[in-house]
Amino acid sequence: MTAELARSALKKYFGYDDFRPQQLDIVEHVYAGRDGIVLMPTGGGKSMCFQIPAVTMPGTVVVVSPLISLMKDQVDGLRAVGIRAAYLNSSQRGGESHKVEQAYEGGELHLLYVSPEKLLSPGFFAFLKRRRVCLFAIDEAHCISAWGHDFRPEYTMLRQLKTAFPEVPVLALTATADRLTRKDMGEQLGIPEAKQFIASFNRPNLSLEVRPGQKRREQIIRFIRDRPAQAGIVYCLSRKQTEQLAEKLRESGYNAEAYHAGLSADRRGKVQSDFINDKTLIVCATIAFGMGIDKSNVRWVIHYTMPKNLENYYQEIGRAGRDGTKSDTLLFYSYNDYTTLKDMISGSGNAEIQLAKLDRMKEYAESLACRRRILLNYFSEDHSDDCGNCDVCANPPKRFDGTVIAQKALSAVARLRQSVGVTTAIDVLRGSSRQDIIKNGYDRVKTYGAGRDMSTYDWTQYFGQLISLGYLYVAHEDYNKLRLAPAARRVLYEGETVELVKFEIIRDRKKLEQDKTAKRASAPRSRGSLFEALREVRRQLAREAAIPPYLIFSDKTLEEMAAAAPTNDLAMSRIGGVGEVKLARFGAHFIQAIKAFSEEETESTPAADQQPKSDLPAHLLTYRQYIKGATVRDIARERGLKLSTTYGHLARAYQEGHDLEIEDLLPGQTIDWVDEANRAVSGKAGSKAILAYIAEHHRDGVVKNYHLELVEAYRTRHPLSTAS
Structure with missing residues (x-):
């Protein structure tokens, strides 16, 4: 198997000329028959890493996924581009399952999606061995680790795969896993030496904003008013919140529905289906919503309350802008939310780890550092530049040269041999005479008492900023001890300066919101009426084909179409996302719409001195x-x-x-x-x-x-x- 074969398949089936970063490396790793662990953010292209091998290697790729509702969407999407795919799970009747099993045994499938329960059911391994399995792809692989944010005990049984199929490579894929979870994933799956592929978590198309939690409903209505006809999700903590907010939005004239586990299965299915098919634009949901959808044109995500950890938060905001187009995220935060979540977690299993993760989530919400830097550094991605696309960058707080403070803190952690937590490190810096500090000899380290001039409160805030900025991290697996990140060396030995901020809320939220609204109103629109005409064509074709509109073409593809206005097959084939099958199946409809739009626009063109600015190049x-x-x-x-x-x-x-x-x-x-x-x-x-x-x-x-x-x-x- 060669890179050229992979690129050819990418263009043929998906309409793209080249891979995203790391995708081709992963595909070639699979071609070599090796195990791998893949960490890519939501919308980063994980599926392509096993879908391309599926259409270029002999045999069938078996995809293990816990998301039954997502299987149908993925299979429909693959069939739409000419890839033979099917799924097996508990939602099917006997006749449906039998047809899929026959197709697999007949060598007719490129991909077979199965739930963990189905995979581990008696006799299923023997069934799989009747044909050649060329790869096992474990989706949402963080579920296998107790350190993960979505641990599922049944996932731990997947370690049987490597024993039953020792020659078949295993690819474990996830969108959110910190350093410790990734290590545990490999051990639990029996592939501890597997190469890890960690893609950039930077999603520059997503804006990040945190606001205080006062008058949330009124703020949400103003937020939506600025984004007419855009699909979005509001995540709520409780069922009651979803119901009340959806009702409030409907009263304000918005097409909104509630989604939570208390609804009947039929009702949940309808809400999800209507959202996927653009019949409902806004869903107010508990975190149960979104895991089972692959909708690419969600334009915004709001968190009515703070999530329990940064993994959940990043995964949930990642459901916006999957097509790469600009999208917005908004998080409401209050200390009461924090205490509520803390009470919920305290009585659950694995509480110590989850409470530590909740504290990191709180630090993110309260921080005055660039929010994207905090997120990327949390996932071990060294990112030293501010993003320019978060609320802190848009309205930066007053900073000062905190290099000396940072050097004292980092030096203390180093001299204490990275063996203590934040509280002890601060006590050493402030020269505490606590009995355990004297007993352990911490009063004899060089930095003992070097920070007497600052309060414990200030030191706590500065340590939080150093963690957020990626100079330190907390080893949750080792009693929450502070550890030096690679970036710390630049401060201690290479003269890098560190900017810190005083911990005080100095932002005028109302003015910031007004400025953002004015800026958005005055910004040039990238989508004109041709885009809307193409959306209508997509909607009609999706209705006829009984598939979600975004499976026809993504918003990004439609935007490129609207800009280039292709009027023949050759020009249409050069649009990103238009592969051979989709060109043959849908291309003529869009070309006809573009030509019709061009004729209408020409007939209604005003005099030259009255012509508005065109969206066309x-x-x-x-x-x-x-x-x-x-x-x-x-x-x-x-x-x-x-x-x-x-x-x-x-x-x-x-x-x-x-x-x-x-x-x-x-x-x-x-x-x-x-x-x-x-x-x-x-x-x-x-x-x-x-x-x-x-x-x-x-x-x-x-x-x-x-x-x-x-x-x-x-x-x-x-x-x-x-x-x-």
Whole structure:
């Protein structure tokens, strides 16, 4: 198996020219028959890491997933692009299961999705051995670890896989697992030496904001008012909150529904189905919602109350903007939320670990450091730059040079051999005479008493900031001892400066909210009415095919379509996300809609001095005028363009595959001369050399420099003409 084979499959089935970072490395690792642990954020492309091997390797990929409701969506999405997939779980009747089993035994499936319960049921391993399994993909693999935020005891039985199928590689995938959880995942699955692939957790398209928890419902209504016709999720702590908030939103004129475990299975299914199919735009839900959906066009996520840990928080906000388009997240926080969650956790199993994680969540909500830095550093991603897309970056607090404070704190942790927690480290810095400090000899370390000038409260805040900024981390598995992160060396030995802030709320929330609303209102819109027309086409096709709209094409693909306005199959195939099967199945519908929109817009175009700014790129505006009969010189004069710029616009449109008779734009027998010149110079010279050849050998020719881009576009579209 080769990288080129993988790229070819990626383009054929999914319509993308190249992989995201690490995806190809993981695919090649699977090709080599090796086990792996994959950590990629929600929307980061984990599924591609086993779907590409499934269509390029002999045998079937077996995907183990605890999310029964997600299986159908994933299988529908794979079938829509021409991949043979099916699932087996407890939701099926006997006849349905039998058909799937026959398809597997007949070698008809690229992928088979199974629930853990089905996989571990008596006789299932023997059934799988009737055909070749080329890979086991364990989705949501953090569930196997007691250190994980969603531990499921039944998942621990998956260690039997490596014993029963020692030659089959295992790929464990998750969106949220800290350092300790990743290590435990490998041990529990029997693959402790598996290579870990950790993708960047940076989701720059997601804005991050935390607000105090006063008047939450009123704030949510204002938030939604600024985002008309956008799909979103509001996560609530209790069933009662979901019901009350959904009712409040409906009273305010918004299409909202509640979702929680107290509803009947039929009701939950309908709410989820309506949301996936864009019939309901807003769902107010407990955390049970969202795990079973793969909806790519969720534009915002709100947390009505604070989650229990950063893993849950990151996974839940990750359900927004999965298509890569800008999306917003908002977290409401109050100390009462913290104490409520603390009481809930205290009586549960694994309480000590979960309480430590809750404290980190609280630190995130209270922090005045860049929020993205905190999140990325929590997942062991060294990120030293502020993001510019969170509320702290948008309205930064006053900072001061805290390098000396940081050096004292980090030095104390180092001299105490990274063997104490925050409280003891602070007591040593403040010169406490506590009996255990004297007994352990901590009064003899060099930093003893070096921080007497500051209160315990201030030191607590500064230690919290150093943890959030990634200079320290807490080893939960070792009694919450402080450890130096790699970034600490830069402060202690390489002269890196550290900026800290005083812990005080200095932000004018009302002014910040007004500024953001004004900025959003004045920002240029990337989506015009063509985008809306394409959305309507997608909605109709989805209804006919009985699949969610985003499985036809994502919002990002539609936005690219609206910008490029492709009017033939070749141009459409160059849009990201348009693979061969989808092009054949849906392409003509969208091309027809683009052409119809173009004709309508032309008929209703106002006078030049009254024309509004178009959403189309400049080269397509030129192309549109040209195909309506305007000459190149007329277009250049009317739009105030140079002749070379106008020809360049048309060359680009031609290169993108738009309908254009390029021979009409070039004088005389230019196309024949270009072919002749290509043969003469072996087709390898640049277009300037081609023009030089024509000028030398065809003195009657009038090919000018402003034709250069047209010649290059022709050579790109007709590579066979360069053959000798």
